[in-house]
Amino acid sequence: MEELLSGQSDPDEKRCARQRIEELRSLIRKYDYAYYVQAQPLISDRDYDRLFSELVELEQRYPDLVTPDSPTQRVGGQPLEEFAHVQHRTPMLSLANTYTRQEVLDFDRRIRHALGHETYQYCCELKYDGVAVSLRYEGGRFVLGATRGDGTVGDDITANLRTIRSLPLVAQPVTVENVVLSDFEVRGEVYMLRRDFEQLNRQRIIEGEKPFANPRNLTAGTLKLLDPRQVAQRPLQLVCYYFDSDQVRLRRQSSNLELLGAMGFPTSPHWRLCATIKEVFAFIDEWETRRRKLPFDIDGIVVKLDDLEQQRRLGTVARSPRWAIAYKYEAEQARTILKDIVLQVGRTGVVTPVAELEPVFLAGSTVSRATLHNAAFIEQLDVRIGDTVYVEKGGEVIPKIVGVDLDARPADSKPWQMPSYCPCPHRSRLHRPAGEVNYYCESPACPWQIRRRIEHFASRDAMDIEGLGEKVVAELVEAGFLETIADIYDLASKRDQLVGRPGWGTKRVENLLAAIDASKAQPFHRVLYALGIRHVGEVTAKLLAEHFGSLDALCRATMDELQAIPEIGPRIADSICTFCYDPEERQLIARLRKAGLAFSAERQSTQSQQPLAGKTFVFTGELDSMTRTQAEELVESLGGRATSSVSKSTSYVVVGHMPGSKFTKAQQLGIPILSERDFLELLRTHGVTI
Ligand SMILES: [Zn+2]
Known part of the structure; x- marks a missing residue:
């Protein structure tokens, strides 16, 4: 039809x-x-x-x-029986690797010797820890993608590569020497962000599959899948560093990188031209530390002669180019003994087994603990107390155990068993919901959970309350200031008690209270995420906020309505319903609402729309028309804040009869001073008449 x-x-x-x-x-x-x-x-x-x-x-x-270059074709075509073979136009060489500086010096000496009196410089690039691929373009369109294979012949993985969203199916037309570049080969590295890797691995563990050891293995495994639709499900990344075309003769590696960027290919922003080997070492040293802040793994630095003509003259030896070398960083893996497995309780009550290790030096620091994810992970890996294990550190995440040296296993070791009780003082029974790998402490009064929940609430991606980190939360929970997340917004009324605490003082307290106050302006989706509903992460919270628009609407939704959203499965839906019907949670929500948090998307926050939002007032001396408390309440009702001491961040000092030292301090700091009349006038302009 x-x-x-x-x-x-x-x-x-x-x-x-x-x-x-x-x-x-x-x-x-x-x-x-x-x-x-x-x-x-x-x-x-x-x-x-x-x-x-x-x-x-x-x-x-x-x-x-x-057409094959349509963006709709990225979702993945039909599964293949096997990959066709592709002959590379020019061999994909592998670089000579070294772990020592001496060899880098030797490399430089050989270059200097070969080039005689010519000047030269190096283009230094990060060595992404991924899988090398070659991409062929004809008429500006992506037509063929291949793995390195043995360097001469690789596998045709065009359909799989097409699913990578940053890979241009059509390149931007760029003119070099009056030629529009249309037929060329690009090479690069396919890799995966550590965050995505960890998420996929968690999923695999849940599904009872063996986890991958690192992002590179997962990337390689993904590119070998015969079903491109499966590949499309995995968030692969691409970075390009090589350009070759018969249409033009290019001069420099560094200009190739710029050219690739101009043509719409993803390139790394972190490369540098180095005139001397000393500068090369500076680059190597800099990235030795900086690489841990990257969201993906690099395993070293590639040093290439920048001049392509010089590269051609130097040529290759034994399948490796003479004009480049890869300096590799020490592997971020160590071998040590697992002394014990202890349990840690998370904010949702989830109980995570953690390995206590014989301290070992790993990638710049001493490691004595590592995560073991969950009981299923331990079972999969069959890690036992007393085992010799391999520990890895990637980026800022906690180190993790990636393998066991079975040859070193003590003869009397026994498989580890999940304890039945929470290690918290309540010692409540641990419970594993059907279909989940995690165990939970079900006691809502579990002090460990309380701390984690408050930490999560205040964390950067949630309410972003500066100064309410792990240590402060522990202190305030311990001292009885915080029992629930809603107590955070009552801290302002306990200002004086806080100021009296050792190590606190006015300034620190005021800063914390200001940060707490500012958090009221966070949008609904952040509030939703901050609540710490089990299984509702940042992405899910955003999705729910967009879909339902308010917490009320979300809580009115039935299980079926929730699951009608493609990304929401029964596990998340169930956890949302449980949360919404929990009387304690409802009480919490009511208090947070009263504190002024956004529980709907439309009213992102009245806080920021209120006339005095962001303004801080200090009162000194007596007012004729009202008491100080009344004045402070009026300021707060208009979204402002009243504090008791003058600082640089004070917006106004309101001065009544017989003002105290605050008046002098305000003058010293140059804070605008308002008389009672000025203050009443200010209120009047915002519709408040006394
Ligand atoms: Zn507990």
């Missing part, structure tokens, strides 16, 4: 459709580039989805207009 319709359709209509399809594709390409390569989204997800579905619809109506 559809075909009939399109067959009958008027040629004008089809021409229009063709035009619109082209328009949509070029828009989507532009938005993909901004989002995936530049990480600067230009439009909302919703608008993007609208354009995308319009394109899908048009292509369904006119299937003959579908």
Whole structure:
């Protein structure tokens, strides 16, 4: 029927459709580039989805207009029986590796010797720990992608590579020496962010599959999948560093990197031209530390002669180029003895086994603990107390155990068993919900959970309350100031008790209270995430906030309504319902509402719309028309804040009869001073008349 319709359709209509399809594709390409390569989204997800579905619809109506470079083709084609083989145009060489500085010096000496009196410089790049691929473009379009294979022949993984969102299916036309570059080869590295790797691994463990050892293995495994639709599910990244074309003769590696960027390929921003080997070492040293802050793994630095003509003259030896060397950092893995396995309690009551290790030096610090994820992970790996284990550190995450040296296992070791009780003082029974790998402490009064929950609430991605970190939370919970997350917003009334605490003082307390106050302006989705509903992470919270718009609407939703959202499964839906019907949680919500937090998306926060939002007032001396408390309440009702001491961040000092030292201090600091009349006038302009 559809075909009939399109067959009958008027040629004008089809021409229009063709035009619109082209328009949509070029828009989507532009938005993909901004989002995936530049990480600067230009439009909302919703608008993007609208354009995308319009394109899908048009292509369904006119299937003959579908081309392999259409953005719709990224979702993955038909599974393959096996990969075809591809002969590389020029061999994909492997670099000579070294772990020693001496060899880098030797490398430089050989270059200097070979080039005689010529000047030269090095282009230093990060060595991404991924899988090398070659990408061929014809007429500016991506036509063939291959693995390195043995360097001469690789596997055709075009369909898999097409799913990588940062890979341009159509390159930006760039003119070099009057030639528009259209036929060329690009090489790069496919890799995975550590965060995505960990999430996928967690999923695998839940599904009873063996976890991957590191992001590179997972990337390699993914590229070998024969079903591109499965590949499309995995968030692969691409970085490009090589460009070659018969159309032009390029001069420098560094300009190739710039050219790749201009053509819309993802490149690393972290490369540097070095005139001397000393500068090369400075780059190596700098990244030895900085690499831990990267969201992905690098395993070293690649040092290349920048001049491509010089590269050609030096040539290759034994399948490795003479003009480049890879300096590799020491592996971030260590071998040590597992002394004990202890339990740690998280904010949702989730109980995580943690390994106590014989302290070992690993990647710049001494490690004595490592995560073991959950009981299933321990069982999979069969880790036992007394074992010799391999520990790895990646980025800022806690070290983890990745393997066991079975040869070193003591003869009398026994498999580890999950204890039945929480290690907290309540010693409540641990419970494992059906279909989950994690055990939970079910006691709501568990002090360990309370701490974690408050820490999570205040954390950077949630309410972002500066100064309310792990240590402070522990102290305030211990001292009885905080029992629930809602108590955070009552701290302002306990100002004096806080100021009296050792190590605190006025300034620190005021800073903390100001940070707490500022958190009231956080949008609904952050509040939702901060609540710490089991299984509701940042992404899910955003999704729910967008979909339901308010907590009330969310709590009214049935299990079925929740699960109608594609990303929400029974596990999340169940946990939301449990949360919404929990009387204690409801009480908490009521208090947080009263404190002024945003529980709907429309009213992101009245706080920031209120006339005195962000303004701090200090009162000194007596007022005629009202008491000090009344004045303070008026300020607060307009979104401002009243504090008791003057600091640089004070907005106004209101001065009544017989002012105290605060008046002098305000003058010294140059804080605007208001008389009672000025203050009443200010209130009047905001609609409050006394
Ligand atoms: Zn407990």
